[in-house]
Amino acid sequence: MTSDPNWTPSSSTEDDQRRAAIVASLPPADQDTPLLAELRVDASRRIQLSGRVFPRPDRTRVMTIANQKGGVGKTTTTVNLAAALAKGGLNVLVIDNDPQGNASTALGIDHRAGVPSVYDILVDGAPMEGTVAPAAGVDNLWCVPATIDLSGAEIELVSMVARETRLRNALHAYLQQRVERGEARIDYVLVDCPPSLGLLTVNAFVVADEVLIPIQCEYYALEGLSQLLKSIELIQAHLNPGLHVSTILLTMYDGRTNLAQQVAQEVRDHFPSKTLDATIPRSVRVSEAPSYGQTVMTYDPSSSGALAYLEAARELADRGVSGTAQKEGE
Ligand SMILES: Nc1ncnc2c1ncn2[C@@H]1O[C@H](COP(=O)(O)OP(=O)(O)OP(=O)(O)O)[C@@H](O)[C@H]1O
Numbered sequence: 001m002t003s004d005p006n007w008t009p010s011s012s013t014e015d016d017q018r019r020a021a022i023v024a025s026l027p028p029a030d031q032d033t034p035l036l037a038e039l040r041v042d043a044s045r046r047i048q049l050s051g052r053v054f055p056r057p058d059r060t061r062v063m064t065i066a067n068q069k070g071g072v073g074k075t076t077t078t079v080n081l082a083a084a085l086a087k088g089g090l091n092v093l094v095i096d097n098d099p100q101g102n103a104s105t106a107l108g109i110d111h112r113a114g115v116p117s118v119y120d121i122l123v124d125g126a127p128m129e130g131t132v133a134p135a136a137g138v139d140n141l142w143c144v145p146a147t148i149d150l151s152g153a154e155i156e157l158v159s160m161v162a163r164e165t166r167l168r169n170a171l172h173a174y175l176q177q178r179v180e181r182g183e184a185r186i187d188y189v190l191v192d193c194p195p196s197l198g199l200l201t202v203n204a205f206v207v208a209d210e211v212l213i214p215i216q217c218e219y220y221a222l223e224g225l226s227q228l229l230k231s232i233e234l235i236q237a238h239l240n241p242g243l244h245v246s247t248i249l250l251t252m253y254d255g256r257t258n259l260a261q262q263v264a265q266e267v268r269d270h271f272p273s274k275t276l277d278a279t280i281p282r283s284v285r286v287s288e289a290p291s292y293g294q295t296v297m298t299y300d301p302s303s304s305g306a307l308a309y310l311e312a313a314r315e316l317a318d319r320g321v322s323g324t325a326q327k328e329g330e
């Protein structure tokens with residue numbers, strides 16, 4: 001294992017073999033030593049993941065993180081996946097499209113009222129360029145913040161022309177400008193949504209190609225999902241034919257409870273190819289990180305939560321190039 005974040009493998013097979021050999025050299029652990037077994041699992045995940053460079057998608061992937069259910073881990077997933085992809089060497093832009101501004105907080109971005117934000121884009125038609133700010137402590141990661149001003153946007157947008165396509169137009173113009181100026185292409189755009197299916201979420205569905213749905217592993221997890229899928233179908237039919245649910249991520253998983261295991265199984269049965277193998281555990285470190293204006297990827301990079309998000313990001317990036325993220329008939 002290397003501690004140099006800029007280290008790149010000479011060839012992926014050679015690199016995989018090297019990592020496998022290090023994992024094989026770890027001391028054995030069995031059922032009688034559960035703590036050691038857990039440490040061993042985390043150590044081997046660290047060896048498998050650290051310093052890995054993720055593959056670049058053929059074109060910018062725009063993903064909206066949505067679930068109208070509150071508190072299921074949308075924002076936590078948005079910021080941590082974004083930071084994990086950026087750590088994997090990719091260029092990532094987060095659009096905080098939720099008036100709560102939680103994604104902006106977690107990325108250490110100033111989002112007091114009046115700061116140029118997604119509100120200016122949606123309501124005043126401002127160019128995105130003037131709103132993009134670099135995230136604290138992570139290279140290649142930027143954010144369009146949300147301020148409290150956005151809480152009025154839902155109503156202000158109602159009477160506006162092209163109210164559903166404002167975010168898409170602004171993003172396309174910004175991505176194009178970057179290319180024209182010879183700046184690095186953005187590989188991933190992740191859009192965080194509020195817990196509702198109003199005009200803000202509609203804008204997020206219209207700007208995206210893919211939807212990622214975080215599902216919390218608890219009772220009622222699947223309730224409301226059909227409403228979400230129906231809304232996505234409506235957007236497909238009328239505003240964005242290319243939109244599809246590409247990814248489902250199980251969050252706040254506590255493997256010690258039967259309930260979490262049952263919910264996870266049920267989700268996997270419903271969406272076998274969309275559900276990522278990586279599952280995000282319930283972890284105190286994940287929930288603490290935002291109060292330090294950080295993601296868990298910098299707050300405690302070796303914690304199980306950070307490793308899980310790194311695993312999820314790797315899977316997402318691998319699927320992005322192998323075509324698994326394409327539309328399927330699930
Ligand atoms: N893996 C986790 N382990 C522990 N706590 C978590 C985890 N993921 C999220 N949380 C906590 O759960 C709460 C809800 O998470 P989050 O804000 O990401 O959900 P959300 O879907 O964005 O909520 P909202 O619908 O309000 O936007 C937060 O307090 C967060 O810190």
Ligand SMILES: [Mg+2]
Nearest residue numbers: 074075098102
């Ligand atoms: Mg949120």
